[in-house]
Amino acid sequence: MTGAWIRFAAAAACMILGLVFMISAVFGVNRFRHALNRMHAAALGDTLGILFVILSLIIMRGFSMDSLKLSMVIVFFWIASPVSGHMISRLEAMTDERLGEISILEKNNGIRVTMEDAPSKIKETPDKKKKRGGKGR
Amino acid sequence: MELIQQAYDVLMTTGVLILAALIILSIIRSILGPGISDRIIAVNMIGTMVIMITAIFSVWMDENYLADVCLIYAMISFLGVVVLCKVYTGVYLQRKHMKADLGAIEDNLSKQGVEMSEEKEVQP
Structure with a gap:
C-alpha cells in the first residue's frame, strides 16, 4: 500500500513539475516581444515540459509496451524539436529586416x-x- | 485502493484542465502574433500540448492505441512546421524578387525619356 502511494507521489511530483514548465513556456511566449525570444521560451516546453509529463505517465504505468511507446515520443521530440527550432529561426532571420x-x-x-x-x-x-x-x- | 484511484483521477483531471487552458492562451497568441514566425511558434506549442493531453488520456482511459496516436501526431506536427517554414521562406523571397523587378521596370521607364514618365503620371 505504501509502495503505491510512493509511486503516486513520484508521478504527481513529475506531473506538477512538467505543468509548471508548460505554464512558464506559455507565459514567456505571451510576454516576450520578439520572435527569437519567444522561441527561447517555447523550447522549454518542447523539451522539459513533455519530458516530465510523460515521465510521470511512465511511472504510473510501470514498464510495459505502452511506456516504451511513450518514451519513444520523448526521444522523437528531443530529436525533432531542435530541427524545427532551427527552421523557424532561419525563417525569422531571413524575414526580419530589423534584426x-x-x-x-x-x-x-x-x-x-x-x-x-x-x-x-x-x-x-x-x-x-x-x-x-x-x-x- | 479506492482512495488512490480517486487521487490518480484528480491528478489527471487537473493536468488536462490546465493544459486546455494553456492551449487557449497559445491560440490567442497565434491570432495576435505580429509576424508569421510567432504564429508558427504558437502552433508548434499547441501541437506539443495536444500530444501531452493524448498521452494522459492513453493512461487514464487505459487505451493502448492512443500512444500510437501520440507518435504519429508528433511526426505530423514536425512535418507541418518544416513545410510551413519552407513555404513562407519561398513566399518572402518571391515577393522580394517581384519588388526588385518592379523597381527595374520603373528605372527603365525613367531612363527612356520624359514622355513615358508623363504617361505614367497620367495613369494613376
Missing part, C-alpha cells in the same frame, strides 16, 4: 537604434536632455 538593431531604449521611449548609432541617440533622448538642462541652471 541587427538593438532595442535597449524601447522600454522608455520606443526608439530602436542600430549598433553604430547607439551612443549618439542615447545622448539625444529627452530624459538626459532634461537632466542636462537642470545641471545648466
Whole structure:
C-alpha cells in the first residue's frame, strides 16, 4: 500500500513539475516581444515540459509496451524539436529586416537604434536632455 | 485502493484542465502574433500540448492505441512546421524578387525619356 502511494507521489511530483514548465513556456511566449525570444521560451516546453509529463505517465504505468511507446515520443521530440527550432529561426532571420538593431531604449521611449548609432541617440533622448538642462541652471 | 484511484483521477483531471487552458492562451497568441514566425511558434506549442493531453488520456482511459496516436501526431506536427517554414521562406523571397523587378521596370521607364514618365503620371 505504501509502495503505491510512493509511486503516486513520484508521478504527481513529475506531473506538477512538467505543468509548471508548460505554464512558464506559455507565459514567456505571451510576454516576450520578439520572435527569437519567444522561441527561447517555447523550447522549454518542447523539451522539459513533455519530458516530465510523460515521465510521470511512465511511472504510473510501470514498464510495459505502452511506456516504451511513450518514451519513444520523448526521444522523437528531443530529436525533432531542435530541427524545427532551427527552421523557424532561419525563417525569422531571413524575414526580419530589423534584426541587427538593438532595442535597449524601447522600454522608455520606443526608439530602436542600430549598433553604430547607439551612443549618439542615447545622448539625444529627452530624459538626459532634461537632466542636462537642470545641471545648466 | 479506492482512495488512490480517486487521487490518480484528480491528478489527471487537473493536468488536462490546465493544459486546455494553456492551449487557449497559445491560440490567442497565434491570432495576435505580429509576424508569421510567432504564429508558427504558437502552433508548434499547441501541437506539443495536444500530444501531452493524448498521452494522459492513453493512461487514464487505459487505451493502448492512443500512444500510437501520440507518435504519429508528433511526426505530423514536425512535418507541418518544416513545410510551413519552407513555404513562407519561398513566399518572402518571391515577393522580394517581384519588388526588385518592379523597381527595374520603373528605372527603365525613367531612363527612356520624359514622355513615358508623363504617361505614367497620367495613369494613376
